[in-house]
Amino acid sequence: MSAVTDPLVWEHVQPAAARRLLTGAIDAFAERGYQATTTRDIAARAGMSPAALYVHYPSKERLLFEISLYGHNAALEVLRSAASPDRETPSERLRSLVAAFTAWHARHHTIARVVQYELAALSPEHLAEVATIRRAISSQIEQVLADGVADGSFTVTDLPGTTLAVLSMSIDVARWYTPHRGDPEALGALYADLAHRMVQA
């Protein structure tokens, strides 16, 4: 699974000063929340004056949007590669999806916290853009559950409700996870098992 070694690297953000602002903003938003973070704080983390932020980003909200967009796409990518068609049974695919999604939320809990808990601070247009990615994410889980029901390997009485519960469990990892709570891989394996038990026939 590519998530295992996925370093979530930022080299594509150029120039380096813009990258420092972006990563500083991720840390600050994750720690204190968007509203409690000041542009002065973000600039200080990047080692610049407050005005330099506006050379690279037109507003604080835009910084949040770029973080949120990138984070959502990264999470979706992790799911897509975990659901690759070489996993043959719905059981295998579900375990792989849940393990990867959970481990991603643990390993990247800072950006995951921004992705999952700062949606309300986005402008309506930016929120709409991110919402389409969120629908694609939940479709990945819903589809594999539907496949398992279809071939008889899963028993699910409420498909949308169970989809949400499985996603929910993984997403909430971003709220409480810290590195001292164990290895992201081990957590992914545990959650894969729990999710599988939730649905198996």
Add this chain to the structure above:
Amino acid sequence: MSAVTDPLVWEHVQPAAARRLLTGAIDAFAERGYQATTTRDIAARAGMSPAALYVHYPSKERLLFEISLYGHNAALEVLRSAASPDRETPSERLRSLVAAFTAWHARHHTIARVVQYELAALSPEHLAEVATIRRAISSQIEQVLADGVADGSFTVTDLPGTTLAVLSMSIDVARWYTPHRGDPEALGALYADLAHRMVQA
């Protein structure tokens, strides 16, 4: 289960103006978050001038603390009455606990949102006070899982991890629940079933 009809009523907050401020603050904090809510906004919801807030509460943070404390105690009470000893088997008790805890987060999703997502805005002293209640809450789940393992009705490889996962699933309901997503009771029943499947031998 008492949660079914639990109205979460505020008559004990006196005088009525203090109650209006408190409930207005719950709505505002849940909608926009603590940091994005202004004292002027809270006062306006209670139909008063901003200064009137300080007649009843010494600070905005204190308002948050009283909400958080009351909410945590209410959630713990719901669990305690759901675990009453007339439920004989661990399976029955687990289902009852998860159903009640989940339904509480759905029915009271506004205060639950404040309880679960605004901890970081509390002062260190107030956070510590609330943290003891949180430990009591997770103990309720951990104990019933341990009982089930002891009598052989549950199979759990990672007890703290599974405890957290069960709690997590219910807590996350506060993040996404809106009344149009269905009846809190039905959701509680679904989650009770999913949690039971996660652990049954």
Add this chain to the structure above:
DNA sequence: CTGATCGCTAAGCGCTTGCTTAGCTTCACG
């Protein structure tokens, strides 16, 4: 050498924030 561009800083603008002050009205009670 010139002039434009880039990345940056110092200063600060207009506004909003949590909270305070001074003072008004209402009303229970001796």
Add this chain to the structure above:
DNA sequence: CGTGAAGCTAAGCAAGCGCTTAGCGATCAG
């Protein structure tokens, strides 16, 4: 009838907010 407490408002203070402006040095194409 007088007094003081309770509950409120209008006004405003100091601090901090997102963001803008003016300008500086480095870089580099023509």
